[in-house]
Amino acid sequence: MSVNIPRGTQDILPGQSEKWQYIESIAKDVCRRYHYKEIRTPIFEHTELFKRSVGDTTDIVQKEMYTFEDRGERSLTLRPEGTAAVVRSFVENKMFGMADQPVKLYYTGPMFRYERPQAGRYRQFVQFGVEAIGSEDPAIDAEVIGLVMDIYKMAGLKKLKLVINSLGDAESRTKHREALIRHFEPHIEEFCGDCQMRLKQNPLRILDCKKDRDHELMKTAPSILDYLNEESKAYFEKVTAYLDAVGIQYTIDPKLVRGLDYYNHTAFEVMSEAEGFGAITTLCGGGRYNGLVQQLGGPESPGIGFAFSIERFIAAMEAEKVEWPIDKGLDCFIVALGDAAKDRSVSLVHELRTAGLSAERDYQDRKMKAQLKASDRQHARFTAILGEDELTENRITVKDMAEGSQDQVPLNELANYLKTKMEAN
Known part of the structure; x- marks a missing residue:
């Protein structure tokens, strides 16, 4: 009987693994220059960690997690993303008490999501991520964005688009939430079952729906930018001013919400505009998550981070026909x-x-x-x-x-x- 590789996974063979090592070496070198240190967390965590942090209404928690019971009848989940585990470690190891704040960390390793496999999307995939925890200075937002753009630049990628948005603070999001309910509720029966369920639970998730993204009401949905209070506006303006100061070009997209519940204030994605790259253009996603540390039992410690898929990084390199400076001899x-x-x-x-x-x-x-x-x-x-x-x-x-x-x-x-x-x- 032959045994084949599980669907949605891949073997990284010699000749390809060198590309992974090259990207990882660039990312780690950039992190060294920005003074970020490596953290390694378990591949599986208690299921409750992801339910509390990522959010019960997200596709990740509802549909995509690999969850199992161990012999002690504890519910465990293979990590679907990296931030929750890093923040859990930050709290558990009392890193909030370290003299130097924010605590700057990076990680790399396999993540697991039960998704429909397609080009650039696997059920086991490798992420490289960065987290800066312990500062609400908008300069750290610009630094984190600048870090990932430097990684792509060092690798030779040029056809990139940085998209940013502000999700505002709790007050701004509450007002926006009410506006979204008023907008979608009269025609919610025209949307998929997931969107109907999310209308009252978390209407912001409707904007992230893949099935109904072409619906007319999506185009006219209330913009979060119209509901930002003065504090949130000032914060976002400061972030964009810092990006301008270091020469990082960006596009503001009020419909960018990201797929995880813990985001607030700054949210961003980096996309590939390389010809023939494919329908899924997002290379990297990230944002600010003030409140997540407290949610997981720690003190008030605002944070921001990002993660990118190495598989999609490689696909972007090949779409742009960037030469791999790998010594094969x-x-x-x-x-x-x-x-x-x-x-x-x-x-x-x-x-x-x-x-x-x-x-x-x-x-x-x-x-x-x-x-x-x-x-x-x-x-x-x-x-x-x-x-x-x-x-x-x-x-x-x-x-x-x-x-x-x-x-x-x-x-x-x-x-x-x-x-x-x-x-x-």
Whole structure:
């Protein structure tokens, strides 16, 4: 009986995994420059965490979570997003008591949502995210947005669109909520069952509905920007002023609400405008979540963050045909001829690796021609040939595959020779 990979998941094979490593290395380097530190949380958490933070009325909680009972009859859920777990850790480990605030964190790892698989959307996917918790300064909003834009810029992406909005504070959202109910209620029977249920529970979620997004009432729905109080307006104006100050271009979209209940004030998405990228253009989403720390049992600690899918990042890179600066080559392949030379090649490869070089040898007992072909396939910068004569004379023949030159090198000088040649080039 054959066993296949579960639907909505994928194997990241050699040749592809290097792309993931490249993106992760860029993201981590940018976080280092912004002084964000890595946090690692469990892949599964208590189900209640996501119900309380993400929201009972969201598609994630209602339809998409992978939830199970353990042997102690505790309800656990594979994490569908990263913010809730980071905030839970922030509270549980009393990071709000640290001297330096806000606490700046980043994470990366697999998330799980039971969705219909399609291009760029998987049931297991990998997110990279950032959270800054402990400040309500609008400058930190601009910093977080600038951080993700720097990651995309460093990777070589250019066809991007940053969309922002303000969801306002609790007072502003209450007034907007009432306006949305008045707007949709007379014709709510024309909407899907989910929207009908959300009308009274959380009418803001109607604006995020994928089924009814083309309904006429969606186009004329009340804008949150018309219901912002003076404090919320001033906050949003400050955020946009800081973005202007650092030269980050953006578009204000009053219909941008994001799909999670914990957002307030600043909300944003980064979209790809690359030709042929696909119908789902969102690369990254984020926003401010004042109140979430208190909701999970901590003190008042306002926060803001974002997360992006590495799968969609890679798709955007390929849509823009950005060259991957990934070194796929090998420093040295050792061709060994004869039993004694093969035995010596085992320690010789180890010596090269210990010296910091990537090295390989033949493990299939192949002839010289086949070993040379293997060296070519692995794009070896140098091919070193060790036969019985070379072994007797304590030397090895080294071919520079780029220059086409060939030298005789003492065996105990091979690592230094290769490093010197590589540094010269």
